[in-house]
Every structure is written in C-alpha cells, then in structure tokens.
C-alpha cells in the first residue's frame with residue numbers, strides 16, 4: 001500500500017467512525033451537555049482527566065471552558081487534573097501512578113461537580129480510581145470511552161453518563177472524543193448564553 005493510500009485509509013476510517021458516532025451518540029451528548037450546564041448554573045465545576053492523548057483532550061476541554069470556545073463569554077470553571085507535573089510526579093513517586101487523579105480529586109472535587117473522564121479502553125486504573133472518588137464525593141461522572149467500555153463501564157452508577165465511541169481503534173476513538181468535546185463546548189455556550 002502506498003503512503004498516500006495509507007493516508008486515505010486513515011481519513012476514510014475517521015469519517016466512517018464519526019458517521020457511526022453521529023448515528024448513535026447525539027442524544028447522550030445532548031444529555032451530557034445539559035448535566036454540565038446544570039452544574040455550572042449551580043456554581044459547580046468540571047474536573048477532567050485522561051492519559052496520553054486523552055490527557056491532551058482533558059486539558060483541551062478545560063482550556064476552552066476557562067478561556068473561550070468560539071464566542072466571547074465569561075470564563076467557565078474547569079480544572080484539568082493531567083496538567084500539574086509537580087503534583088502528578090510526586091503522587092506517582094510517593095504513592096502510585098494509579099492515584100494521580102484520585103488524590104487531586106479528593107482535594108479539589110466537591111458534591112455536584114462533574115468528573116469528565118477520557119479513556120479509549122476504559123481500563124486505565126488511575127481513571128477508575130478517580131471515578132470511585134467522584135462517587136464518594138457525590139459528583140456526576142461523564143465518561144468518554146470506546147471499544148467495549150472496559151472496567152470503567154462496570155463501575156459507573158445509574159446517573160453517570162458513558163459516551164462510548166463505536167470503534168476498536170484508539171486513534172479513531174480519540175478523534176471522535178475531540179469532536180464530542182467541541183460539541184459539548186458549543187452546546188454549553190448555546191444553553192448558557194444563547195445565540
């Protein structure tokens with residue numbers, strides 16, 4: 001296969017995954033955006049986490065909340081738990097890598113806040129531990145996953161929301177997670193500020 005054929009395959013697979021996701025996930029994305037808006041109007045915040053490319057997604061979303069998405073509007077409260085290298089390395093060094101999000105959440109999360117967790121496999125132990133802490137604190141969990149949802153899908157409670165991208169490919173799932181994040185930003189802005 002030529003290099004250009006490989007590129008065409010990546011684009012075709014990405015387009016197909018997005019079409020599959022569009023056909024199955026619109027209602028859940030709408031519902032998730034409404035839960036985030038409910039939290040924000042009650043002076044609560046969104047805490048985000050993820051590993052690797054998903055750490056990038058977590059901070060991408062929080063920066064669009066804190067700064068702006070596509071319009072001028074007030075800053076919205078969000079914290080990415082994947083960004084503070086001093087805190088992350090010390091927790092991993094002194095305790096365990098599985099604790100890097102959970103320990104921050106114990107300090108920063110409050111009842112009514114939302115944990116927005118990104119995991120393509122649903123099997124990252126530090127995400128599972130963060131979800132357990134979120135539940136202890138009466139936070140709602142919105143999980144962006146893929147594949148079969150992994151362990152994560154089994155630890156969510158009945159009010160949590162799992163948005164599972166119908167794909168087995170980590171890269172394709174991440175590409176749709178980014179699109180879903182931008183949908184959430186747009187829907188949040190629209191519900192809060194109109195237009």
Ligand SMILES: O=C(CO)[C@@H](O)[C@H](O)[C@H](O)[C@H](O)COP(=O)(O)O
Pocket residue numbers: 051052053054055118119120121122123124127170171174
């Ligand atoms: O970006 C990629 C692959 O596209 C990688 O960095 C990937 O995010 C890492 O392998 C993560 O550790 C995978 O974690 P998860 O999505 O299974 O929770």
Ligand SMILES: [Zn+2]
Pocket residue numbers: 053171174
């Ligand atoms: Zn990636």
